[in-house]
Amino acid sequence: MKALYKFLDYIEKHNIKIPIVAGIWPLMSYRNAQFMNNEVPGVSIPDEIMRKMSEPQTAEEARIVGVEIARGMVSSLGNAVQGFQVSAPFGRVDLALEVLKGVKR
Numbered sequence: 397m398k399a400l401y402k403f404l405d406y407i408e409k410h411n412i413k414i415p416i417v418a419g420i421w422p423l424m425s426y427r428n429a430q431f432m433n434n435e436v437p438g439v440s441i442p443d444e445i446m447r448k449m450s451e452p453q454t455a456e457e458a459r460i461v462g463v464e465i466a467r468g469m470v471s472s473l474g475n476a477v478q479g480f481q482v483s484a485p486f487g488r489v490d491l492a493l494e495v496l497k498g499v500k501r
Contacts, residue, residue, distance in 0.1 A: 397469060399440070404476055415478040420469055422483070422491045423462035426450045459491065466495040 400418060407414065423429045423441075429449040433441040445465060452458040470480055480499075482492040 397472070398442075400473075401476075416476075417479040417481050418469075418473055418477045420466050420480055420482045420495060422466040422485060422495050423449055423458075424485050424488075424491075425455060425458040425462075426452075428462075428485070463491055463494045467497075470495060470499055 404416065406412075407416075421432065423432070423445075426446075426449045429441055429446055432439050433446065448461055448465060449458065452461050466482070470482075473480075480496070482495050484492040
């Protein structure tokens with residue numbers, strides 16, 4: 397989120413008018429978060445998110461936490477972006493849809 401907000405501030409400051417679509421990836425597990433954080437170039441997951449993903453005791457609890465985190469990102473961005481591209485991790489379209497449940501634009 398920090399990198400995105402820095403980018404949004406930059407384009408606003410320089411009066412650059414382009415539509416921004418934010419990419420959201422709901423995390424599936426702590427191991428998934430570790431992989432994304434350590435192996436995917438350009439991805440940096442904050443310690444607070446890593447801590448949250450380390451707490452669930454079951455795979456289902458981890459998916460719920462991952463969706464809640466992603467939903468919080470969508471909510472906090474509000475109208476700062478023109479849209480969202482929500483990934484369906486491991487083909488789980490239901491998780492992507494769950495992230496967007498209740499989003500009003």
